[in-house]
């Protein structure tokens with residue numbers, strides 16, 4: 001049983017179950033790198049301010065660097081009795097360099113220390129996830145360019161609605177992902193705030209220099225209020241919320257890939273490397289990755305609601321409940337990173353079944369709106385045109401025909417305004433390329449989207465790299 005750092009006031013040792021129940025070392029060991037980085041900056045500042053000597057600082061920093069190496073090499077023994085990563089490292093430091101190690105915690109509390117570690121951790125990961133997301137967007141833009149002309153049915157209510165370009169569909173996701181990337185960038189202002197120097201909650205009596213610590217660690221801002229600095233977890237809630245949105249987008253995409261790769265659709269074929277088989281049905285090739293991305297979305301939403309709920313009843317400032325902020329955040333980072341990393345190659349390698357898509361477009365009534373628009377150009381009010389087309393479609397269904405199969409006489413049974421050019425107007429290519437309004441599915445409009453997306457992406461990449 002090791003002696004607690006806070007043991008002075010206690011006459012009994014901690015119940016073993018309490019130790020296990022309250023310890024966070026089982027998960028906050030992930031903050032080791034950030035903890036050491038923060039401690040080195042803190043020690044440097046303490047020496048600059050004359051709070052410790054330069055020799056003491058040197059000893060402390062050397063000790064911390066050795067500990068970092070021990071951890072990286074798997075030589076470090078984490079102990080539950082020492083509760084968390086902060087005390088595990090401090091104890092080892094004192095073991096290594098003697099009582100002078102105990103000076104590191106001057107003008108600092110674990111409350112501002114853990115807040116600092118979490119900020120540093122998220123800074124690292126938000127950049128990393130931003131880079132991953134940008135790569136995914138790049139992959140989508142490239143896939144759109146490669147498949148610029150392919151036509152497939154567009155859906156509303158999962159019913160065939162109007163033909164669209166496959167590239168237009170991909171660019172819809174690019175728009176969604178670019179918003180996600182912008183949100184990540186925007187959240188940076190609130191992640192990039194330095195909490196150290198808040199002490200336990202009220203600040204410190206020592207002549208510290210918070211600006212120096214912020215500069216050493218690369219923070220743009222410093223928390224203005226010590227109580228807020230140790231109580232704030234908004235930036236984590238915000239991250240979980242942005243992560244939830246991203247997962248929601250990835251999940252909708254997954255759902256489309258699952259549908260499209262089904263026998264019923266056959267619009268795409270996912271590469272073997274991204275599918276798995278069945279243990280009993282030899283013919284099967286399952287889109288497991290897409291299914292799991294869709295499935296794992298639930299746990300990320302869960303982490304968001306969980307942290308919001310944890311925080312809602314907490315009085316200022318630090319409460320032990322806040323230790324619950326970590327596992328959900330670590331898991332979210334990992335879940336999102338995995339999903340982003342897999343989605344890119346999965347979409348890049350999937351085969352697009354152009355013939356099947358084209359066939360689907362020909363065997364439906366997704367050009368019906370264009371027939372109505374055609375009648376409108378002949379001076380027929382849209383409502384009336386809608387009625388005429390509806391009746392024509394009903395006739396086609398009875399006759400087992402599509403609009404392009406009708407003779408001009410058959411058209412005339414519903415409207416004498418129809419002329420031979422209708423056959424040209426209702427061709428899928430024509431239908432698609434007629435929608436050349438800004439943001440529409442015409443090839444020229446998709447090119448505009450691609451150019452604009454590239455510019456936006458480049459700007460954002462500058463921030464994240």
Ligand code: ARG
Pocket residue numbers: 024028083084110111114318320322323324
């Ligand atoms: N392990 C703690 C956490 O994760 C560190 C802060 C502990 N502070 C305290 N006063 N007990 O929140």
